[in-house]
Amino acid sequence: MGTQRRFRATVMVDRRGRTIVPIPFDPDEAWGMKPRHPVRGSVAGCSMRGNIEKHGDGPALTLGPAWTRVPLRDGAEVDVVLEPEGPQRADLAPDIAAALDAAPDAAAFFDSLAQFYRNAWLRWIDSTKRNPEQRPVRIEEMVRNLQQRRKERP
Template structure:
């Protein structure tokens, strides 16, 4: 089942390669990615979500969706500046699922006791994002 989105997510939330969202449909929690379909943007409600929910195709329901995870406005100024300086890295970061964005930010923020590591970690994150890497290698 596809829930149509009656607006352009790029206009509402800024251009991203993928819009990961969270919220509710008919009062039940949902997470997903807004994708393009024949009728425009929408999210898919899979079989597990639909099971015993009482919602059928064609039903009118309340839908509340918000961008998931840290957004550009939530970023520290140095991280934001680095992503804005490298638009390809910034666009890739914006399209990542919240898990990956949070992992990068947690890794950068883990430098509180060793602030000299913060700038090199930001540089490494940007390099990884430019290379299309969702996460840093183990180690």
């Protein structure tokens, strides 16, 4: 998959037992501009899900003790495989993508949502197959709700 990234990283473990994995590339350049990047993959061979967020030293992935079944020591060098989680803007139907492109604030909020919420919006729009005239109405309603920073339909 073209969006998958593989690299080696030296992890840091803080006092609370969280493992911090520095990211050696700019996720905004790799996967598009977002406030945070929900990702899935593996760290030291253990499957994980989390968010890449901006930190003082650059982007990093912070994993709580529950995600690191095998505790890593501070300074350990590990293999990391990451890819964006959930539907990405490039994967959207053209009519949905166009509506989000026309409303950048709604698009930014959509991009920040967890996979669950993005999938729920898309399923709701796709459920109009028997009434195709409802599709543009639902897309418009989704954009309006996203502009009001609603994760799901009221």
